[in-house]
Amino acid sequence: MSSADDNTPRGARARARIEVTAAIKDEARRQLAIDGAAKLSLRAVARELGMVSSALYRYFPSRDDLLTALIIDAYNALGESAEAAHRKTAGATPAQRWVAVCEAARDWALGNPHEYALIYGSPVPGYSAPQATVPAASRVGLLLIGITREAYQRHGLAKPRLPAELRPEAERMTAELAPDLPPETVTTLVAAWAQLYGLIGFELFGQFNRVVEDRTTFFRHAVGQLAHGVGLVYGE
């Protein structure tokens, strides 16, 4: 244990760097929450932190890099939130846990709309998500896979029908995502994963205005149907 705090920075200098970096991200997140990503301004962040704008470039080489950092943090916050909901439902049925995780994702999105828009809305300018975001981005998906796997191992699943033309792709996805699950299930799971974000996005971005009113109940039912489609049943 001689290198106990090796991840804690070696010198005071490095420590300061981490602190300033965090302060920049915090202030940026503050502005993001208020005005949205488009109005996030490096100069304003620097101003608020009492430094000159050019100093900020010592920490983030460009505005896009700051945004990328915020994106990763947002993915992780969303994942964290979903995982917490998952832990809290340890005893429940898979279907109940599925709904709880989906509701946690929705709650996080409603509570942090601009951050959600940053990750699941249209990607900024000519921006394509760097590889670094991938692990953070997959946390909710992995959770849904885990819930399904748990149900499969405990009671088995109702397998959806799968057209022949989709079978090769289904098997490819299965091999990559969850080789222990049936391809029919994995395919439906991937679709449900995308559809979940359709439901959240429509509510968040105002598409449900004047259409759906009791959105919590509606959402709960819709994601329950998604779970049902994947093969989870409330009883088990």
Place this chain on the structure above:
Amino acid sequence: MSSADDNTPRGARARARIEVTAAIKDEARRQLAIDGAAKLSLRAVARELGMVSSALYRYFPSRDDLLTALIIDAYNALGESAEAAHRKTAGATPAQRWVAVCEAARDWALGNPHEYALIYGSPVPGYSAPQATVPAASRVGLLLIGITREAYQRHGLAKPRLPAELRPEAERMTAELAPDLPPETVTTLVAAWAQLYGLIGFELFGQFNRVVEDRTTFFRHAVGQLAHGVGLVYGE
């Protein structure tokens, strides 16, 4: 018929105005398609059109107003595309028409990604969609309702189950959207509508990268399942 061309402008002046307005929108759409909404610049549009930037404000009072115009156009282009697909499948079964309409929406989105992002991605800055966009925005949804209605009137539908707690909301939505359909159907329909855009968005915004490869087949199957959930069956 004395006022046959009343919508055609009275003088040459008014004619010029709509021509310039159209030219601005066209050039803006060009830039939008290349760089995305965030980089759309009034000055660049004006420059390309050989006018000075301030002149452009005679036609659009602000950048947001230009964007709003583009948004409405995009909704209409998407709606047009979907309606064309609907017309082309006049003889087919409702389920087939459903899939065709969804595929048309997807095709349009893939062909016009930045315009799609403009309407179904995160709304720009502090932007909330003006009332003027509503009719254009609902065209695809109305199409899906129409297909479902046709199926209902011809053969009836398999009614999904509806939990008691959702019944009031389901009946409210039904009264507003399609009083002639069963509330169970309307509820599932609204969810399917949102889920459709989850599927399109995930593909378009790169969430399916390294996950789904044969996206056309996958999409066709997923929206087929949506149709099935609403109660449409391929056979009928």
Place this chain on the structure above:
DNA sequence: TCTCGTTTGTGAGCGGTGCTCTCGCTTGGT
């Protein structure tokens, strides 16, 4: 046909942005 008010285009300008570069100060490790 002339005229006068409206419409349109011009150019300067304001305050803001992302980003670069050079300059000195501070400081941590040798």
Place this chain on the structure above:
DNA sequence: ACCAAGCGAGAGCACCGCTCACAAACGAGA
């Protein structure tokens, strides 16, 4: 104790949205 590396400051570049005062072009009514 020194020196290179890290860091902040400030000026500056090119761009942005938007405003304003002004001049030219225009068309409808006298």
